[in-house]
Amino acid sequence: MNRYLLKFEKTGQLRYTSHLDLLRLFRRTFKRVGIDLLYSQGFNPHPKMSFAQPLSLGYTSIGEYLEIETRMPYNESFLVDSMNSSLPYGVKVLDCREIPDPRKTAASLVRWADYKVRLPEGHAFPTDLQLRLFLDQDAILVSKRAKKGKEMVEIDIKPMIHELQTAFDDDGKLVLKMKIRTGSESNLNTELLLGSLFDFSGIPLEKYEPQIMRVEMYREDGRPLSSIE
Amino acid sequence: MKLDQQLEKLLPLVEKPGRYIGGELHSVVKDEEGIVTRFGFAFPDTYEIGMSYLGLQILYKVLNDMDGVYCERLFTPALDMEEKMREEGLPLFTLETKTPAKELDMLGFTLQYELCYTNVLNMLDLAAIPLKSCDREERDPFVIGGGPCSFNPEPVAEYFDFFVIGDGEESLPAICRAHANWKERQGNRNEFLSTISKLPGIYVPGFYQPVYQKDGRLESINKNVPDAPERIRKCIISEMDEAPFPTKPIVPLIEVVHDRSVMELFRGCTRGCRFCQAGMIYRPVRERSKDCALDLIEKQLCSTGHDELSLLSLSTSDYSDFVDLATELVRTGKEKNVAISLPSLRLDNFSFQVLNEIQGYKKTGLTFAPEAGTQRLRDVINKCISDEDIYNGMRQAIELGWNSVKLYFMIGLPTETFEDLDGIAEIAKNIMAIYYEHNGGRRGGKFQINVSASNFVPKPHTPFQWVAQDSPELFREKHHYLKDKFRKIKGAQFSYHGTEASQIEAILARGDRRLSEVIYKAWKTGCKFDGWREHFKYDKWIEAMNDSGLDPDFYTSGKVSEGDVLPWSLIDSGVDDAYLQSEWEKAVMGQQTADCREGCTGCGINRYVRCEREGTK
Ligand code: SF4
Numbered sequence: 040m041n042r043y044l045l046k047f048e049k050t051g052q053l054r055y056t057s058h059l060d061l062l063r064l065f066r067r068t069f070k071r072v073g074i075d076l077l078y079s080q081g082f083n084p085h086p087k088m089s090f091a092q093p094l095s096l097g098y099t100s101i102g103e104y105l106e107i108e109t110r111m112p113y114n115e116s117f118l119v120d121s122m123n124s125s126l127p128y129g130v131k132v133l134d135c136r137e138i139p140d141p142r143k144t145a146a147s148l149v150r151w152a153d154y155k156v157r158l159p160e161g162h163a164f165p166t167d168l169q170l171r172l173f174l175d176q177d178a179i180l181v182s183k184r185a186k187k188g189k190e191m192v193e194i195d196i197k198p199m200i201h202e203l204q205t206a207f208d209d210d211g212k213l214v215l216k217m218k219i220r221t222g223s224e225s226n227l228n229t230e231l232l233l234g235s236l237f238d239f240s241g242i243p244l245e246k247y248e249p250q251i252m253r254v255e256m257y258r259e260d261g262r263p264l265s266s267i268e
Numbered sequence: 269m270k271l272d273q274q275l276e277k278l279l280p281l282v283e284k285p286g287r288y289i290g291g292e293l294h295s296v297v298k299d300e301e302g303i304v305t306r307f308g309f310a311f312p313d314t315y316e317i318g319m320s321y322l323g324l325q326i327l328y329k330v331l332n333d334m335d336g337v338y339c340e341r342l343f344t345p346a347l348d349m350e351e352k353m354r355e356e357g358l359p360l361f362t363l364e365t366k367t368p369a370k371e372l373d374m375l376g377f378t379l380q381y382e383l384c385y386t387n388v389l390n391m392l393d394l395a396a397i398p399l400k401s402c403d404r405e406e407r408d409p410f411v412i413g414g415g416p417c418s419f420n421p422e423p424v425a426e427y428f429d430f431f432v433i434g435d436g437e438e439s440l441p442a443i444c445r446a447h448a449n450w451k452e453r454q455g456n457r458n459e460f461l462s463t464i465s466k467l468p469g470i471y472v473p474g475f476y477q478p479v480y481q482k483d484g485r486l487e488s489i490n491k492n493v494p495d496a497p498e499r500i501r502k503c504i505i506s507e508m509d510e511a512p513f514p515t516k517p518i519v520p521l522i523e524v525v526h527d528r529s530v531m532e533l534f535r536g537c538t539r540g541c542r543f544c545q546a547g548m549i550y551r552p553v554r555e556r557s558k559d560c561a562l563d564l565i566e567k568q569l570c571s572t573g574h575d576e577l578s579l580l581s582l583s584t585s586d587y588s589d590f591v592d593l594a595t596e597l598v599r600t601g602k603e604k605n606v607a608i609s610l611p612s613l614r615l616d617n618f619s620f621q622v623l624n625e626i627q628g629y630k631k632t633g634l635t636f637a638p639e640a641g642t643q644r645l646r647d648v649i650n651k652c653i654s655d656e657d658i659y660n661g662m663r664q665a666i667e668l669g670w671n672s673v674k675l676y677f678m679i680g681l682p683t684e685t686f687e688d689l690d691g692i693a694e695i696a697k698n699i700m701a702i703y704y705e706h707n708g709g710r711r712g713g714k715f716q717i718n719v720s721a722s723n724f725v726p727k728p729h730t731p732f733q734w735v736a737q738d739s740p741e742l743f744r745e746k747h748h749y750l751k752d753k754f755r756k757i758k759g760a761q762f763s764y765h766g767t768e769a770s771q772i773e774a775i776l777a778r779g780d781r782r783l784s785e786v787i788y789k790a791w792k793t794g795c796k797f798d799g800w801r802e803h804f805k806y807d808k809w810i811e812a813m814n815d816s817g818l819d820p821d822f823y824t825s826g827k828v829s830e831g832d833v834l835p836w837s838l839i840d841s842g843v844d845d846a847y848l849q850s851e852w853e854k855a856v857m858g859q860q861t862a863d864c865r866e867g868c869t870g871c872g873i874n875r876y877v878r879c880e881r882e883g884t885k
């Protein structure tokens with residue numbers, strides 16, 4: 040079996056396309072460049088490819104993962120180059136590794152992710168003190184809609200936050216960095232956290248203001264998803 | 269604030285922001301240096317609908333292949349986006365470079381259905397371009413209309429500077445060349461219109477003035493400008509193999525209605541169904557050769573990575589090389605994991621064989637359009653299929669394992685009686701009986717018949733252009749009548765279209781220039797996306813008619829087309845008036861007219877172009 044894990048970025052305007060749009064985009068790109076994916080058997084065959092973790096519409100990322108199975112073995116750097124020769128502006132494959140077999144799917148390994156939040160020029164961030172006070176609460180209760188149905192439920196998101204701090208980014212701009220629960224087992228919605236934090240700090244925040252970027256995804260032990268022993 | 273910064277602020281707040289970003293694979297980016305003509309291709313509906321339309325892809329390629337021309341796309345923003353744009357003062361913009369529409373040289377709307385007219389006004393308004401041609405200034409773009417509705421452009425005549433009638437592949441480049449010349453000699457607006465009015469297929473409505481009789485019918489259409497052409501003959505491209513066709517169509521980033529490669533096998537149709545406007549105005553049949561079609565398909569699939577391919581034509585099985593082509597496509601599909609979809613097939617042995625191959629176990633999507641419930645009425649409309657054909661086809665489908673079929677009918681066809689409606693129910697009943705018989709006489713089982721009834725809308729340039737449309741009341745009565753009948757047929761579902769929208773469609777289809785005001789008032793009172801059932805506001809339209817002193821009945825009763833001068837008299841579709849007249853007379857007598865592959869039936873288009881399929885059967 041030939042399984043590969045592709046690390047890629049999704050940037051620019053492409054962030055306004057959905058998870059399913061991206062899946063279609065990759066499927067067509069594989070077809071265009073002639074990389075033969077393995078197809079499922081059955082009445083409605085579809086290519087074997089899946090994302091480690093869907094990225095919300097509107098987010099950019101420099102740490103996305105796509106897992107594929109191909110019909111024959113490919114050289115990793117060939118995979119990267121041919122994909123990049125045909126992907127539209129905004130998606131770029133950064134790395135590719137063969138996944139040794141047998142091994143769990145990427146999706147089942149994701150536990151944490153780093154995010155970086157920018158705000159429009161001049162917009163206030165919570166101060167260090169506010170951040171500490173926020174994290175020092177016994178519980179950080181937020182209400183969210185229950186999975187199915189309409190009622191709101193209260194949950195404590197404190198255990199889902201591993202790291203939350205402001206920092207200066209490479210270009211000298213202030214950003215909010217966070218490492219939070221991500222994955223199919225437990226997933227903290229970034230906007231839920233931001234809403235709660237900014238509320239707590241008494242800073243108004245409009246829905247369109249935060250620009251959120253996913254930076255990397257990790258396993259439980261803290262190693263990035265891309266590290267394959 | 270720059271337009272894209274403003275836009276950036278709105279995108280996180282609207283549904284499906286991917287509609288407004290552009291940047292798709294094969295969308296064209298040109299260096300603005302050296303561009304003389306900036307053309308906006310405007311589709312008056314949402315991105316998802318517009319991007320599924322092949323004509324856009326063809327003309328986008330044609331224009332962008334020209335040096336000095338840059339064609340970009342514009343669509344109608346959805347209601348949530350429109351609201352935000354108006355709040356922010358963001359004007360209608362092109363997807364490629366986010367340029368305000370007002371800054372373009374030309375803005376070409378494709379008019380695919382009448383119920384998009386309020387969207388056209390809305391887009392012009394969002395672009396801050398004066399709505400009426402006569403109010404535009406030297407710096408405003410020229411607003412152009414094209415597509416099937418431009419065969420009777422009168423209801424929207426005042427909003428367009430000119431219309432392009434017929435195939436656009438050759439006329440649009442000619443217009444752009446004229447534009448470059450005109451720009452160089454720094455002419456004025458009127459002079460440009462005057463120049464291009466001499467090109468084939470160009471209709472400048474401002475050069476003509478309709479005169480009405482007391483009862484509202486047309487008296488004459490007078491020229492305001494002495495050298496304006498007497499009639500405007502549609503443009504026809506004659507060699508399909510040489511016609512431009514996109515091998516690198518734009519591949520949308522978001523899901524659109526049809527996410528697939530499309531091959532236009534041929535334009536036109538030889539069958540001559542009397543209700544069908546497309547069958548009349550796209551004459552004659554012009555085919556792409558099989559080799560050319562396969563080559564283009566191959567290139568398209570390679571450049572897009574699509575996993576679905578659909579053929580486009582009015583009647584796919586009529587293609588002269590159909591058997592070979594279909595066989596080849598079935599093979600390609602299997603080889604490349606590409607799903608093939610073949611619309612409008614005849615239900616003959618070969619079609620079933622092909623469908624069986626490409627659908628495998630899925631066996632969905634079998635559709636079939638008898639259009640009318642009795643042989644008598646099918647003779648009237650010249651839909652040449654017999655009961656026998658229907659039942660044989662169905663028997664075969666059932667034997668091959670199809671579990672459902674969708675049947676299309678039209679309600680309100682000329683001369684229709686309740687017996688014809690009974691015929692529709694009868695057909696459904698008989699198909700169920702065939703199924704039971706196949707099932708060893710057992711009733712029950714899972715076979716499904718979905719009968720969908722649309723409302724007949726008389727269209728210009730057809731033999732039925734003179735006839736009345738049923739009133740909404742009568743339509744409703746007929747729908748209820750059928751609904752009732754279908755309640756007793758197990759396994760059959762009956763669905764029908766909104767009657768009110770069909771009435772407005774009929775008014776606009778055969779309307780005259782006085783309707784400009786009605787469309788304006790309807791739009792002003794909130795009508796847009798009229799083709800969407802959930803947005804259509806019938807009472808606003810009727811109010812707009814009343815306020816303008818116009819009677820809906822006048823337009824639907826057929827009065828508007830009494831007499832010699834019809835609102836679309838200036839437009840020459842190539843099909844003779846005398847032919848339409850004689851087809852109408854034959855219709856009333858229930859006489860069929862043969863498919864002209866069996867011999868020319870004299871529609872008149874061969875005065876202008878050779879008919880390659882004439883007498884080939
Ligand atoms: S001129 Fe004759 S052959 Fe040509 S489309 Fe008309 S009827 Fe058919």
